[in-house]
Amino acid sequence: MDIIDVFLHPKSVAVIGASKKFTKGGFRITTNLVTNNYKGKVYLVNPNADGKLYDLEFKKSILDIEGDVDIAIFYVPNRFIPDLLKDCIKKGVKGAIIEASGFEEVGDKGLELKKKVIEITQNFTKIRVVGPNCMGLSTIDGDSDSEEKEAFLTGFGVFSTFKRGNIGIISQSGMLNGGYLMHLMTQYPNLGFRYSCSVGNKTDLSEIEFLEYMIKDDTVNVIAIYLESFKDPRKFIELCKKAKTMPNKTILLLRGGITSQGQKATLSHTGSMAENARLINGIIKQSGSIQVNSFYELFQYARSFSMMYKTGKTFPKKGNVSFVAGSGGAGTITADLTMKYGLTLPVLEDQTYSVLVNVFPDWMPPNRFAFVDIWPAMEKAMMNNINPGDVSSQVYKALVSDPNIEGIFNMQFCSKQFKGMSNIKEIIKIAENSHKPFYFWLVGDAKEVQRISNQLGKHQIPNFPSLEEMVKNFSILVRESKNTSGV
């Protein structure tokens, strides 16, 4: 059986360093497992603890446990690790997640410790290791707000809100299985994750094994990777190339330590050796993965792709897009941005144009190209006692039917005072019935923006905090351009 499968779906785990003190990581890891309905068996190991926690008895040693243990999660100071590993091997534990730091990233002393670990595990033939210097692994099986609530979370930040989705994370920063993942889960409550794997110093298992697993795993569509070094560049390129040919996989890569300052920081973080910038660029280019510049961009793109796969929409091929806005200035800036990102606001088909001519006033005729400043049409409707919402529906329906248009940008003004004019529900319906992606930019009262953002999110329609983010995120779909139509 695949060892990664054992790590991500273990039948039993032992928390080594479990604790009743709620300030301790061992307490938090246990809490994460128990309160989030991890379905496997949980054992607690701590030679200095007595009694029970969450009705689970403390054992002095892993050797005192009667049943089998798939995975041991270590939350103990680094100096205890060699002896505890010996016990695990004796017990027949298949894998260890070592969260402690203080290995090669701290110099000679840590290097010695690393050597000891390699020796004891007989170069990881006796037990497989994730870490050290990591934040553990996460598997999300069921949403936290549902009856199916279930997650295997081994970081020391306690999660209470999570959603299962189609994104898998592989990271050399623990933050992506800790505070930042928590941030994403609460900021975008409709964005779901399947796995998050903090690989740390990757002394044994690395991005390679997790990537290989996620490429095979049908529940993952988007693989978001943060690396400070490549364990096996040739294999990494090979795996990325394979994913590239698959209709349901996208790999996003953030590489940290690409500058001299970044490399200094990397060394103190995961002890990774600086790789030549040209080599890094070569690997990224050959792999065909999408390179991103920051954590923020990594998960904006991940969200965009996640929604495309979830809703089975058609990826744009040419980058022809329409923009419906209530502001000429927003239209001008967006038109500039589309050029910057290689998109086009195409000329409208005669049929589309005639629909617009019909709803626009004589004193402000529509454009021939796909930027629709809809405000004059709204005004005309109101003057004629027509529901402006109906007019906007007509416009949207005409645009999605235009064969030259592959997606629609929407500026939505969010305010209770103009609520009567908005028909966001109707637009959502049109978006859901279309195979073309709809991207939103929301402005107006912050509370209304949040409300409409949530409403869109529930239907897997993204909105962006700026016009530039909206345009950039669409352009990245054109670059990837998978053949998903009909999926």
Next chain:
Amino acid sequence: MDIIDVFLHPKSVAVIGASKKFTKGGFRITTNLVTNNYKGKVYLVNPNADGKLYDLEFKKSILDIEGDVDIAIFYVPNRFIPDLLKDCIKKGVKGAIIEASGFEEVGDKGLELKKKVIEITQNFTKIRVVGPNCMGLSTIDGDSDSEEKEAFLTGFGVFSTFKRGNIGIISQSGMLNGGYLMHLMTQYPNLGFRYSCSVGNKTDLSEIEFLEYMIKDDTVNVIAIYLESFKDPRKFIELCKKAKTMPNKTILLLRGGITSQGQKATLSHTGSMAENARLINGIIKQSGSIQVNSFYELFQYARSFSMMYKTGKTFPKKGNVSFVAGSGGAGTITADLTMKYGLTLPVLEDQTYSVLVNVFPDWMPPNRFAFVDIWPAMEKAMMNNINPGDVSSQVYKALVSDPNIEGIFNMQFCSKQFKGMSNIKEIIKIAENSHKPFYFWLVGDAKEVQRISNQLGKHQIPNFPSLEEMVKNFSILVRESKNTSGV
């Protein structure tokens, strides 16, 4: 008296096209004036309305008003404008804000109307005009949540939340005095504005007169400009150069329509003629103003500068910055970003370093350069039953005292479960007592992030949604680098 002063601080205004119907712009403009405590006199003009609105009587014509009228605000269809302007001139009205569209931006018919307006006003010698095709002007005198609440708001989006601040807006997009301004006011409740001027087609008054006024006006420090054309490039350059030499003025410029697609959109928006891209670049370069790429960036930068001026902090000269974080990955990416944006994480002074060595554990010594991954120091403190908050204060105090460090980046993990470890109040105090800017990146639970964001905002300390925004916004301070110390 300066005509712009009359437009921005009028003693009396007439709303031409005032209406009792709440779907009408004329109703909303009146509501804006009355409910936001505009202190001047308000007159309502509408030949088809009877009775009163907000206890104000409707007049059939501006000529029926007994008192003087400084400014007439037009919210009527364009065809009525010539005759109404004649009345205004007869009445001795000093200025007209014309919000209607349908002038040169719609072609020949609109051009004729424009000619008529020029003829009637004798080339604007009889009355000065803002617009047409604009969203009016705003002056904010007192915060909406204070007893001093007072604002002169003439757009047709009704504001209920606003704060007086040191930012002035000059815009060829009405959105910046409408929905987007509302967005900013509610999204950043501590970010204040002084003026917002929507100049529309600028047939008479343009960016030039408003810019000249705001440069002279001591209540404005940051001038955020959005233009689709330059009315008088030579004068614009001259004014920007003047502002550049002043210790308390920063000009930010967003130029729309810089690509061929953008120019097509511009033409249909404000009817502006396309200017040669090389000419535009030349103007921007010569003016020395800071060019931005999107509305979002415009107001992120405006916020950064606004806070610098408000708090009288010292602008960084060299770009030497420190980063305090609880994540090595965030440190690596930030180190990469500092290089991208021309900043440096300098080597620490011996004194600073010795403070860090003292609080860090032996198994994880601190860096010699200014990236402080503070987590191991927190762990050591907890092991020794020391309050981790006290340790973080020590670290911050050492860093602000380091003469090579000009500002501090902070990653703050926001979660109730780690609340005991955070001493955000203490960090805010240190930041307030220092003349060096503190920039925050908040991660963690979205609600806690919002709470701490508000807390920081109240103290004029900015936080950013991404590491890249944080680094970019600091680098722009280095570029401007005013001599404000001691202001």
